[in-house]
Amino acid sequence: MGNSVRYRSFLYLFFALWGLLLLRLVKIQILDHKQYLKQAEKNYIKPLRVPPLRGKILDRKGRVLADWKPIFRISVLGEKTTKEGLTELSGLLHVDIDPDTIIGKPGYIRIKDGASLEEVISVEEREDRFPWIVVSTVPTRRYLYGGPFFHLLGYTGEVGPSDLKRNPEFKPGDIIGKSGVEKKYEEVLSGKPGYRFYSVDATGKIIETDPRPPIPPVKGRDIVLTVDRDLQLYADSLFREYRRGVAVALDPRNGDILLFYSKPYVDPNVLSMGISQEEWKKLVERKDNPLLDRCIAGLYPPGSIFKLVTGAIALDLHLVNPQDRPVTCNGAYRMGNRIWRCWLPSGHGALDFYHAIEQSCDVYFYYLGQKIGLARFLKCVRNFGLQEKLGIDLPGEKGGFIPDMPWYEERYGKGRVPEGLVLNLAIGQGEILLTPLDLAFLTALIAMDSTATPHVLKVDKKSLSWHRAPVEREVLEHIRRGMYLVVNGEKGTGRSAQIEGIDVAGKTGTAQNPHGKEHALFAAYAPYRDPKIAIVVIVENAGHGGSYAAPIAGKLIERYLKDAEK
């Protein structure tokens, strides 16, 4: 047994202190209760959250794409509101107010952003009817160029229930990035809200402003993107006569995204001011899907652009000599007892590798496909890694769809997968689907042998991660020669992309589309011997890639390279 004197004295000491605290508790909670209650009621200080300035978003040359403008915000002190008051207010401000979500709720609740001067005056004139109201001036997001930048920049909006759950720093009514750059770089851009304090009386009327010193908001940080404002706007003007399409360009030397354009789009200024649920539903249900970022989430059959991959695989496996003419195209190709047609019914005759790319001869690539074989073809295609997301710094990216043998076996049964499937895949039709970003990345890879992960935030070169093409270097040189001929050769399918004074290399594509006219595709890079830009243009439901997508790509390349010279 231990020393009972020490034990007892410790116990007594503790309970003496315990009792002392208890006495104090009695004094505070029972004896002085009335005084403290009065203090709690009289001294009603209410905090009003002050939104911070969101960081600006700048283009690669420091030109502003998104900043802010002041608007009127009207907030009410929930616990003091009345049903009649709110109904009247709802009429004056032309907003729907659900009284159940406001009456009795503690603290200030935002009910309208962007009230007009007339509305503010009409409310302030009736001050005695709504003593619990506060009008404040707050900054809101402004997108200087609206729609064309929607898919890149995204938009801002009020935090949703899931964000509130995820982060206790968020409070209802806070504005956060909802998509695009705004969402991805929310933490950098957002800054920190501050507070102002108001003493209010029993009706909620403000009797003293700043009884406590306000906590000033902290401004968010500006960010600089890799895109070029003028190129983006120019793309929008080139797409004027088309309803749906994509243009993505990047710098193959470092993965900088130069152009990130997806049509149709909506005006982020409108979305950021908040739209009704009905309008939102309409947007979501629109057939042309303006909320879909086609650049990174639109999946397209790559069409003949994929012949570049087929060709690279065949050369890498040494199945064909690029100078040889292994097959003669008379407009069709026979395998077993089936016939596959070339897009040119009269046939191309016997072509070498470069001219097969130049004229996009289907028969030549049917032949290569057959030599590679389905299983090997799928394996080699997957080596390019396009089935994974590339990891661009934007939310919502999709990986390409590249099936593997088990996927086919599930559909056809083991050992029953028709070998002829490879012929369709070899010319870019069939099951394989890629995003425009995948195609631009592929083009950059061919142009440079290796390239960096595409990104929209301007970053230090050291922090880039690099990818190599999974084929030998000289293989890519053969591909590039073919691409040169596509634009510059006598019978090239992409001659409409030619530019005065700049050598462009490219590849046309026409993707079959079960829902209507074919999609026109064109992938290119330039200058041929010193690549500075890789670009993909897709015009949905337009027709042949050479006729519709290639001229747009040519003009964009020209604009970018001429601007860069300045």
Place this chain on the structure above:
Amino acid sequence: MQKSEIRAFIIIPFTLLAMGLVELSSISQFYFERQLAWAFFSASVFALFSLVPLKFWKAFGIPIYLISILFLALALMMGGPGPRRWLQFGSTRFQPSELAKLGYILIAARILSNRRKSQIALLLQLGLLALIPFLLTIAEPDLATSVTFLWIYFFLLYLFDISPFYLAFLVMPPLAVITSFSPILFLILFVGALLHSRYIKAGLAYTVSLLTLILLLGFSTPLIWKKALKPYQRERVIAFLAPEKYRTGSGWQILQARIALGSGGFGGKGYGRGTQKGLSFLPAAHTDFIFSSFGEEFGFAGSLLVFLLFGGLIYATLRSSFRMRDRFRRALGFGIGAYFTYHFLANVGTNLGFFPVAGVPLPFMTYGGSHLTVEAALLGLLIRALKEESSSYRILE
């Protein structure tokens, strides 16, 4: 075996935990859900500590202590500006100082269980082991947490019969620091030290060195106060002395905590009806001031229940520890008792305005996973100790 005590160690903490969760759900659904997840985790920690034999924990105390010291040092090194109290693991933060409390109690109990050690050896070994986490936490800076180690250290020595000859050296210098601002209190301390030396019939060397130490600290403290303390630390102490004059910062919180409690009255405002929590009044309603926000909504009746539950828990801990024959188990129990007494007194004392804003959790109730997990471990150890004690007791009889 004392069934009633075992029950006390399960029912009382569980009730406190439930009360804390109720108040957290009133403050924010977010805190409530996270704390509920921590409660389930802590329950499994409790089971682990109560099922594994104590001799294992006796050995395992050393690695726990060492790891916690390592983590404390890591938190200090990795943190940016501002307090460096946490280590980030994925989405959860962990406070290594809480683990250090468990480590210190285990390692101290192991050393105390060796009955052949001299008093001076115990004093120095336990002192050194307390000093390391003390210094690492005070550097974070987290004064209130760092004092935990000294508190446990001192009361373990006190309960384990260390001679007043040494204890005076432990107690008097801190008292000299505290009383240095009041000449009268300082004089009383000085005379008290003198009388103590006479009473224990100490030699001249002992008396002179004790008195010199007291004088030295008494005169240097006001200098340090002005020169070495950070402004916010000074502000906290000043605000504590006159909260009404300092309506912002820590004084503001103390005043608002009192208004919260006082306006609650006898019966409280009712669940979810507290008006003091929230930014303008009690920013730390879910952590340091959960007692006040609970008291606001559930009144004196609710606060009294908290007092009674903690009184019962601490009484049961100390009494059952005192009855243990095995030195390791007794030291363990007393260490745990010291932990609960300090946390209760420091936290509730702060809520009632006795101390500057301290920052120690109220066991089982405050939001936070680190302290809850450690408290579950401590309870598990206590239950295990009781079980092993009663079975060995039976064999002896």
